[in-house]
Amino acid sequence: xxxxxxxxxxxxxxxxxxxxxxxxxxxxxxxxxxxxxxxxxxxxxxxxxxxxxxxxxxxxxxxxxxxxxxxxxxxxxxxxxxxxxxxxxxxxxxxxxxxxxxxxxxxxxxxxxxxxxxxxxxxxxxxxxxxxxxxxxxxxxxxxxxxxxxxxxxxxxxxxxxxxxxxxxxxxxxxxxxxxxxxxxxxxxxxxxxxxxxxxxxxxxxxxxxxxxxxxxxxxxxxxxxxxxxxxxxxxxxxxxxxxxxxxxxxxxxxxxxxxxxxxxxxxxxxxxxxxxxx
Numbered sequence: 001x002x003x004x005x006x007x008x009x010x011x012x013x014x015x016x017x018x019x020x021x022x023x024x025x026x027x028x029x030x031x032x033x034x035x036x037x038x039x040x041x042x043x044x045x046x047x048x049x050x051x052x053x054x055x056x057x058x059x060x061x062x063x064x065x066x067x068x069x070x071x072x073x074x075x076x077x078x079x080x081x082x083x084x085x086x087x088x089x090x091x092x093x094x095x096x097x098x099x100x101x102x103x104x105x106x107x108x109x110x111x112x113x114x115x116x117x118x119x120x121x122x123x124x125x126x127x128x129x130x131x132x133x134x135x136x137x138x139x140x141x142x143x144x145x146x147x148x149x150x151x152x153x154x155x156x157x158x159x160x161x162x163x164x165x166x167x168x169x170x171x172x173x174x175x176x177x178x179x180x181x182x183x184x185x186x187x188x189x190x191x192x193x194x195x196x197x198x199x200x201x202x203x204x205x206x207x208x209x210x211x212x213x214x215x216x217x218x219x220x221x222x223x224x225x226x227x228x229x230x231x232x233x234x235x236x237x238x239x240x241x242x243x244x245x246x247x248x249x250x251x252x253x254x255x256x257x258x259x260x261x262x263x264x265x266x267x268x269x270x271x272x273x274x275x276x277x278x279x
Contacts (some may be wrong), residue, residue, distance in 0.1 A: 007102035020056055024220045026110035026230050027239075028258055031215045032110065032142070033060060034240055035247070035260050039140060040066070041105050048104045048132055050094050050125075062086030069104075073112075081196065094125040102134040107145030109141035114190045117176055119201065122191070127207035135267030139207055140260060142215070143193040148257045149177055158186065194254035198261040207263035213247040221257070267270045 043065030071092035081089035093111035
């Protein structure tokens with residue numbers, strides 16, 4: 001990748017897997033799966049999970065009957081994913097997918113876009129996903145909000161380190177969150193999208209955008225109270241139910257740590273995507 005080397009080091013340390021197991025990461029995981037299960041075509045659809053890491057999302061989707069194929073830039077991630085039930089995996093780059101045209105019913109980009117700091121490379125990744133999916137097939141992509149580091153800086157006390165403020169100032173200016181001190185407990189270098197950007201990139205790549213939704217929403221910055229909610233199954237179920245009600249509210253898009261953009265490849269009937277389950 002053209003982005004800084006600390007990205008690869010971060011993921012080799014297992015940062016992503018650990019991040020999705022508790023707190024706001026757990027909410028991101030549950031909400032992402034919730035959106036996917038309401039958006040993807042019915043199983044046994046064939047799904048390509050690009051940048052899928054060790055298979056954190058591919059495994060539950062495979063268990064639900066999807067035919068999951070995973071690609072990740074890190075060979076060690078692909079090897080770990082290949083050990084999960086129902087998942088095939090190879091090392092591969094989102095900008096040059098080693099797959100035939102139109103092979104998949106859906107393509108997931110749940111990580112690559114926020115580690116490609118140049119717009120042209122992000123559009124290339126979108127375009128490759130569009131090539132790999134069949135006409136009428138879906139592309140679902142995750143991005144990080146432009147304002148995530150600003151909010152996290154206060155919630156997690158990161159502004160206590162005076163070197164964190166320049167990182168946030170740069171991110172607010174041009175979207176580039178550059179981790180100048182990888183030894184700190186900061187997220188690795190990334191591109192943080194303005195809420196209007198993912199749809200613009202997807203459209204430039206030849207896809208038709210149907211919806212952009214929040215993942216965590218503002219509650220992702222609730223701190224310790226969020227842990228209490230997620231520790232209670234009834235409260236967690238209520239949180240997921242109510243989040244569905246407002247996930248596409250435009251005024252909330254900038255107040256979520258992550259967004260999901262749902263698009264499709266033109267050339268067939270418009271897929272049914274109304275936010276309700278297909279099955």
